[in-house]
Amino acid sequence: MDLISRINHHFTESANLKLQAVDVLSTPISAAAERMVQCLMADGKILSCGNGGSAADSQHFSSEMLNRFEMERPGLAAIALTTDTSTITSIANDYDYEQIFSKQVRALGHTGDVLLAISTSGGSRNVIAAIRAAHEREMTVIALTGKAGGEIGGILGPNDVHICVPHESTARIQEVHLLIIHCLCDAIDCMLLGVE
Numbered sequence: 001m002d003l004i005s006r007i008n009h010h011f012t013e014s015a016n017l018k019l020q021a022v023d024v025l026s027t028p029i030s031a032a033a034e035r036m037v038q039c040l041m042a043d044g045k046i047l048s049c050g051n052g053g054s055a056a057d058s059q060h061f062s063s064e065m066l067n068r069f070e071m072e073r074p075g076l077a078a079i080a081l082t083t084d085t086s087t088i089t090s091i092a093n094d095y096d097y098e099q100i101f102s103k104q105v106r107a108l109g110h111t112g113d114v115l116l117a118i119s120t121s122g123g124s125r126n127v128i129a130a131i132r133a134a135h136e137r138e139m140t141v142i143a144l145t146g147k148a149g150g151e152i153g154g155i156l157g158p159n160d161v162h163i164c165v166p167h168e169s170t171a172r173i174q175e176v177h178l179l180i181i182h183c184l185c186d187a188i189d190c191m192l193l194g195v196e
């Protein structure tokens with residue numbers, strides 16, 4: 001396959017996945033936005049985490065909360081657990097890489113806060129540990145996953161929301177995760193600002 005054909009294939013597959021997935025994803029995305037607004041209105045905060053491209057996604061989300069998305073509004077309380085290299089390296093060095101997010105969740109999380117947990121495979125040990133820590137803190141978990149949801153799909157509670165992108169490719173799942181993050185930001189702004 002030549003490069004132009006490969007590029008055409010990536011664009012087509014990504015666009016088709018987005019069009020196909022909206023039917024199964026719109027309801028959980030809307031439920032997740034409602035949980036996040038409830039949390040923010042009660043003075044809670046949204047913690048987020050993930051590895052690799054999903055670490056970037058967790059920071060993408062928190063920056064659009066803390067600063068702004070497309071509408072003018074005050075900053076909203078969100079913290080990406082992926083950014084503090086001193087904390088992350090010390091936890092990984094002194095304990096285990098698996099605990100880099102869970103220790104931060106236990107230190108920062110309060111009842112009523114939300115954890116946005118991002119893993120395309122649903123199997124990253126440190127994200128699973130963060131979800132377990134969030135449950136200990138009586139936080140709501142919004143899980144962005146893919147494939148069949150992995151272990152994360154099996155540990156979510158009845159108040160959590162699972163947004164699982166039905167595809168096997170990590171790259172395609174990440175592309176839909178970014179769209180979902182923008183849908184969440186838009187929905188949160190619309191609800192908070194009373195936009196119909």
Ligand SMILES: O=C(CO)[C@@H](O)[C@H](O)[C@H](O)[C@H](O)COP(=O)(O)O
Pocket residue numbers: 051052053054118119120121122123124127170171174
């Ligand atoms: O961005 C990519 C691949 O597109 C990679 O950096 C990817 O995020 C990393 O391999 C992650 O470690 C994968 O973790 P996960 O999505 O399975 O939880």
Ligand SMILES: [Zn+2]
Pocket residue numbers: 053171174
């Ligand atoms: Zn990537």
